[in-house]
Amino acid sequence: MDLSSINWLLLVASLMVASTPILLAALGELVVERAGVLNLGVEGMMIVGAVTGFVAGFESQSAVLGFAAAAVGGAALSLLFGLLTQLLMSNQVATGLALTLFGLGLSALIGQGYIGARGVEVPDINWGPLSDLPVVGTVFFQHDAMVYLSLLMCLGVWYGLQRTRAGLILRAVGESAEAAHALGYKVVRIRLMAIAFGGAMAGLGGAYISLIRVPQWTEGMTAGAGWIALALVVFAAWRPGRLLLGAYLFGGLTVLQLNLQAAGVAVPVEYLSMSPYILTIVVLVIMSSGRARTALGAPAALGKSFHAAA
Amino acid sequence: MLRRSFLASAALALGLGTAAVAQDDPTKVGFVYVGPIGDGGWTFTHNDGRLAVEAEFGDSVETIFQESVPEGADAERVMTQMALSGADIIFATSFGYMDQIIAVAEKFPDVKFEHATGYKTAANVSTYSAKFYEGRAVQGHIAGSMTESNVIGYIASYPIPEVIRGINSAYVHAKKANPDVEFRVVWVYTWFDPAKEADAATALIEQGADVILQHTDSTAPLAAAQQAGGVIGFGQASDMAAFKPAPRVSSILDVWGPYYVDRVRAVKEGTWETVETWNGIGDGMVGIGEITDAVPAEVKAEAEALRDAIAAGEYHPFTGPLNKQDGSAWLADGEVADDGTLLGMSFYVEGLAGEIPE
Numbered sequence: 001m002d003l004s005s006i007n008w009l010l011l012v013a014s015l016m017v018a019s020t021p022i023l024l025a026a027l028g029e030l031v032v033e034r035a036g037v038l039n040l041g042v043e044g045m046m047i048v049g050a051v052t053g054f055v056a057g058f059e060s061q062s063a064v065l066g067f068a069a070a071a072v073g074g075a076a077l078s079l080l081f082g083l084l085t086q087l088l089m090s091n092q093v094a095t096g097l098a099l100t101l102f103g104l105g106l107s108a109l110i111g112q113g114y115i116g117a118r119g120v121e122v123p124d125i126n127w128g129p130l131s132d133l134p135v136v137g138t139v140f141f142q143h144d145a146m147v148y149l150s151l152l153m154c155l156g157v158w159y160g161l162q163r164t165r166a167g168l169i170l171r172a173v174g175e176s177a178e179a180a181h182a183l184g185y186k187v188v189r190i191r192l193m194a195i196a197f198g199g200a201m202a203g204l205g206g207a208y209i210s211l212i213r214v215p216q217w218t219e220g221m222t223a224g225a226g227w228i229a230l231a232l233v234v235f236a237a238w239r240p241g242r243l244l245l246g247a248y249l250f251g252g253l254t255v256l257q258l259n260l261q262a263a264g265v266a267v268p269v270e271y272l273s274m275s276p277y278i279l280t281i282v283v284l285v286i287m288s289s290g291r292a293r294t295a296l297g298a299p300a301a302l303g304k305s306f307h308a309a310a
Numbered sequence: 311m312l313r314r315s316f317l318a319s320a321a322l323a324l325g326l327g328t329a330a331v332a333q334d335d336p337t338k339v340g341f342v343y344v345g346p347i348g349d350g351g352w353t354f355t356h357n358d359g360r361l362a363v364e365a366e367f368g369d370s371v372e373t374i375f376q377e378s379v380p381e382g383a384d385a386e387r388v389m390t391q392m393a394l395s396g397a398d399i400i401f402a403t404s405f406g407y408m409d410q411i412i413a414v415a416e417k418f419p420d421v422k423f424e425h426a427t428g429y430k431t432a433a434n435v436s437t438y439s440a441k442f443y444e445g446r447a448v449q450g451h452i453a454g455s456m457t458e459s460n461v462i463g464y465i466a467s468y469p470i471p472e473v474i475r476g477i478n479s480a481y482v483h484a485k486k487a488n489p490d491v492e493f494r495v496v497w498v499y500t501w502f503d504p505a506k507e508a509d510a511a512t513a514l515i516e517q518g519a520d521v522i523l524q525h526t527d528s529t530a531p532l533a534a535a536q537q538a539g540g541v542i543g544f545g546q547a548s549d550m551a552a553f554k555p556a557p558r559v560s561s562i563l564d565v566w567g568p569y570y571v572d573r574v575r576a577v578k579e580g581t582w583e584t585v586e587t588w589n590g591i592g593d594g595m596v597g598i599g600e601i602t603d604a605v606p607a608e609v610k611a612e613a614e615a616l617r618d619a620i621a622a623g624e625y626h627p628f629t630g631p632l633n634k635q636d637g638s639a640w641l642a643d644g645e646v647a648d649d650g651t652l653l654g655m656s657f658y659v660e661g662l663a664g665e666i667p668e
Contacts, residue, residue: 010516018509108346115348118533118552214504214530215537219346220378221528223503254506258513261496262463264664273499 074203
């Protein structure tokens with residue numbers, strides 16, 4: 001066993017990078033679920049974001065345009081879900097699952113001509129002398145802009161939900177759509193906006209994989225990250241602060257086990273590899289039980305359709 | 311007596327009848343892929359093989375395929391569906407389909423099954439694989455010659471003989487080129503997960519590896535090597551030419567087309583029988599992709615000489631003296647490993663650190 005070959009500072013730094021896609025996607029889903037909508041199509045929106053982001057970035061040679069296109073792509077797909085569930089009253093669980101399948105197929109179609117292409121270069125932010133600071137410099141000041149954006153978004157979502165009137169209304173819609181409706185709030189419109197936000201965030205998360213973390217386009221490249229993001233929302237009990245912690249824990253597990261292996265430590269790889277998925281299954285099981293949901297503080301109207309006439 | 315011969319001739323007529331129909335119908339060929347065709351690696355090359363079958367036989371074959379079939383119960387469902395829809399021969403292209411193939415093959419005795427990289431056969435199940443370890447020997451030589459940090463990272467998928475053979479072969483030849491070389495092996499438990507493969511490559515690079523070998527199917531490790539700078543890698547299964555001349559300095563190519571064409575022809579002509587095919591560089595099933603100019607000319611010449619010696623059968627990558635990891639003797643001086651040991655290989659050779667996960 002030789003732990004000295006692990007550079008712990010670099011490990012923390014790459015942990016942040018590995019966690020960013022699921023953090024972004026989970027933040028979006030958190031807002032959606034807080035509005036009382038369960039969109040299981042995160043994986044589909046992520047992969048569509050990954051491909052639209054890569055294609056736009058490749059064609060324009062601009063990472064900013066790539067991420068913008070990814071957000072638009074993810075939001076567009078999520079609005080399809082919104083149209084079906086909010087206006088046409090389809091079942092949210094089934095529609096969300098279908099959205100994932102649709103997204104995987106659609107992304108493969110869009111990405112046909114881009115397999116093997118090299119993506120755009122995304123530079124790290126230049127913090128000047130800050131990045132030369134011992135410890136802190138390596139960990140915090142040598143990342144690309146999206147890592148910081150994801151942290152800002154985390155703060156923004158917390159502030160928005162807890163400290164603003166808009167956040168209060170959104171939570172009211174998620175707790176009791178009927179009551180919010182009786183007060184004169186446009187439940188469907190608010191939910192659609194939340195769904196679009198969730199889609200855009202999932203798209204950004206997907207594009208982070210295709211533009212920065214990998215960086216190239218391959219079919220199916222999100223490889224289940226969307227499902228982990230979904231579980232993360234429940235794991236975090238619908239709170240942004242805990243979500244950040246959870247995302248770094250999940251990402252940390254992956255990076256840590258790879259580093260331990262590379263250092264020659266005999267870790268039980270199978271268990272560590274499957275741990276995020278086992279946690280996901282456990283969490284989804286808990287979620288399907290009504291009593292546990294309440295105990296965890298799930299939005300009361302989560303997954304229930306709302307129709308003004310009902 | 312009369313009745314019996316009547317039945318026999320009726321059966322004969324029926325048999326002839328179906329045979330005649332079969333000749334008019336195109337031969338239906340099914341392919342089960344473990345990843346998407348667009349993976350740029352393993353599945354991509356199998357699909358090339360499928361296209362070669364179509365090119366060879368034209369309208370007299372019909373090919374069907376299913377992508378991203380998980381190893382396990384789903385594979386059984388997919389193959390049953392293919393057999394029910396009239397497939398005459400099914401190529402299942404991943405190790406983890408093994409028990410499912412045997413199960414489905416029992417139910418459809420008239421359908422021929424071909425299993426890539428497996429070891430279980432039946433009256434209608436053949437296996438085929440390529441001696442990738444021959445390519446790994448060439449790779450290992452280049453890796454050992456070119457590393458400056460003397461640390462070589464190896465991204466391994468699952469601890470199965472196929473992968474372990476590759477690690478051993480690469481290590482033996484890297485060590486020959488550079489006695490100080492050290493291998494770091496990371497098991498990722500997936501054939502295809504670009505994000506995880508990239509993370510694994512990054513972890514290895516951060517710990518000092520300047521050569522990355524991979525036994526996973528995506529090009530993500532090469533992309534990570536490129537990002538890090540000063541790190542080289544190799545194409546896996548397909549050429550991965552987008553990363554030439556560096557970080558991709560060479561590649562192992564899988565060439566399935568000729569085999570698929572042969573086997574489909576055997577089905578058409580009724581000469582198909584169970585075989586266990588294991589071909590290497592000499593038979594053309596394994597190719598070594600262009601060695602780029604990023605490799606010094608003398609190393610390139612040595613690597614090519616090694617490739618040619620293996621192809622000609624003059625040299626076997628596992629030639630003694632070789633010990634197992636625990637120091638016990640495996641091959642005596644000049645002794646060559648037999649295929650049986652290699653097919654079931656579950657141990658590291660001497661010098662490799664770490665344990666193979668159970």
